[in-house]
Amino acid sequence: MTEVPRDPDLPRPTAVVWELTARLCLLTDAHIGAARSVSGHGSENDGVLPLDRDPITDAPRLRATTLAGLLRHELTARADHTGAVGLFGGGGPVFAPSALDLDDAHAERAEAIPVTVRTGIRVAPDTGAALPGRMWRREILPAGTLFTCHLRLWVPALAHEARLLSLLLLATRGLEGEGPGLGIGARTGRGYGAVRATRWAARRHDLTDARGWSGFHARDWAERHRQGVEALTENPGRLADLVDLGLREHGRDAVAAHVAARAALPDRARRAELRMELHVAERADPTAGPPTGPEGLRPGLLLVGGDPAEDTRPGVDRSHRRRPVVTDPDTGSTRVEPVLGDTALFALLKRIGGRLARDAAEHLGAPGERWRAWHGSWWGADSARTSSPEPAATHHGEAVPSRVRLRSVPVLAGGAPLTTVRRTVDALFGDTVDGRLFTAEAHCGGSAEVVLDVIGPDDAVRGLLALLVRELATVPFDGAGAGTGGGNGGLVATRAVLTTYGDPSSPVETEGDDEGDPVDLMAVFADPEGERAHVVRRWVRALHTRLTGPEDESR
Structure with a gap:
């Protein structure tokens, strides 16, 4: 074999380098923020939170460290910490360098991207009212923004290639839309920053061969990036297919079969998915059974306010929120459509869940601090007011x-x-006030699919989700957006399916035969003695036990 000179810039001896290129498309609006010396809502009134931009071109960018962190988090959830260390390095008594290198990605056609500044305000989860002084203003990248990312996988020896490629495919599953997917930037828990890899390109360089070594190193960075972009137009395939093709072209058929088998393994990430269909409506006959479709529903009004500069129509003081929706992720094509809401919708669901947990705890005689800490450990809280049996709620004084x-x-x-x-009415005499006319453009009727993802669920939180759906399907007491005191913002659930995914052997509190099996909650409510009703009853019993059990029950 021809002896290959060693590049002094390589961090360690390398046998193979995989050059990878990905085209990423933002499916929803995103705020990929710049580093700031001061953080927190207390300083957000002072100015606009900017996007992270290239200091030379001023183009919005996705930092390599940001993408690497997301991929590492995804790999840890789908595999384990050892696998993340194997691909990204770190950990252990001896520091291991990362096998995956990434470059900063810049937004394409940056000069044509309509970056906007949006204003929002924190909402109190208990009341749904705006919190004074908790306002934020952020620069927003719209849905449809495209990034081209360049990655390199360094394989130190041929014996390590199968393992590193398997870990890489696990880490990128979320980018290809499997499961909840990945979110970048701020407020990803409210639906912002959803991203999808629409195209991949992959090329394998064997550095133990003189031709492979020169094929990789005899190019500058500009040429490498240009060739990667050109390969995207020629090969819009999935990454797993391109890796399989690259291995077989180099005679590594056994490795290709092993990597394909590992990539096909079920997802180990423990999560639950609640998929609902919500209608902007009210029930014509609340005494009837849970609705299974739009029949028997009267259209309602919804007004989730947006930024005036973006959403307000001429002659209208306030309009319902409209946002770009991606119609073709490959090209980033979008159209503007009305949305159900993000913060307002999440605050509504959180408020209903908190009220249900509070009512159950009061009925069972459980202490109030216990249900608050348990509810905050799942839905989030500004600060942990007391210790809790839930690991996520033990950060005293922290969000x-x-x-x-x-x-x-x-x-x-x-x-x-x-x-x-609408006109303003004098509270004393009941007369209209001159010059106090308010015109609003609300959205009447319509429906939307809402998907909630729950990380590491147990039976107790699934019981709370089942009770939440039952309220939305019967007589909701709360509404979303503005005008709820006048009857606006009512949402009715007509479909709800709860599915649990993950490794059945994982140490979570669950039993029975419902692992990975969708539970149609609406069918259970329609037939309380049906086939799957016992599963939901077990979830509700687990919720009651968690709210009333001893403090050290789940420790």
Whole structure:
């Protein structure tokens, strides 16, 4: 074999280098923020939170460290910490360098991207009211923005190629739309920053061969990036297929079969998925059974306010929120559609869940601090007010992240805009006040599919989700958006399926035969003695036990 000179810039001896290129498309709006010396809502009134931009071209960018962190988190969830260390390095008594290198990715056609500044405000989860002084303003990248990412996988020896490629395919599953997918930037738990890899290109360089060595090193970075972009147009395939092809072209058929088998293994990430269909409506006959479709529903009004500069129509003081929706992820084509909401929708579901947990705890005589800590450990809390049996709620004095996440901002299908005119009424005499006319354009009717992902679920939180769906399917007491005191914002569930995924041997509190088997909650509510009703009853019993059991029960 021809002796190959060693490149002094390589971090360690390398046998094979895989050059990878990915085209990423933002499926929802995103805020990929820049590093700041001061963080927190206390400073957000001082100015606009900017996007991270290239200091030379000023183009919005996705940092290599950001993407690497997302892939590492995805791999840890789907495999384990050891696998993440094997691909990304670190850990252990001896520091291991990362086998995967990434470059910063810049937004394509940056000059044509309509970057906007949006204003929002924190909402109190208990009341749904805006919190004074908790306003934020952020630069937003719209849905449809494209990034081209360049990656390199360094294989130190041929014996390690199968393992590293298997870990890489696991880490990129979320980018290809499997499961909840990946989210980048801020507010991903509210549906922002959903991203999808629409095209891949892969090329294998064997550095133990003189031709392979020169084929990789006899190019500058600009040429490598240009060839990667050109390969995207020629090979719009899935990464797993391209890896399989690259291995077989180099006579590595056995390795290709092993990698394909590993890539086909079921996902080990423990999660639950609640998929609902919500209608902007109210029930014509609340005494009837749970609705299974739009029959028997009267269209309602929804007004989730947007940024005035973007959403307000001429002659209208306030309009319902409309956002770009991706119609072709490959090209980033979009159209503007009304949405059900993000923060307002999540706050509604969180508020209903909190009320249900509170009512159950009061009925069972459980202490109030216990249900608050348990509910906050799943839905998030500004600070942990007390210790809790849940691991996620033991960060004293710190914000608790939510383990219930909105997958994407739901888009309304059907319905129509409806303009309403209101006058301010004098509270003493009941007369209208001159010059106090308010015109709003709400959305009337329509429906949307809402998907909630729950990280590491147990039976107790599944019981709470079942009770939440039952309320939305019967007589909801709460609404979303503005005007809820006047009857606006009512949402009715007509379909709800809860599915649990993950390794059945994982140490979670569950029993029975419902692993990976979808549970149609609406069918259970329609037939309380049906086939799957015992599963939901077991979940509710687990919820009651968690709210009333001893403090050290789950430790």
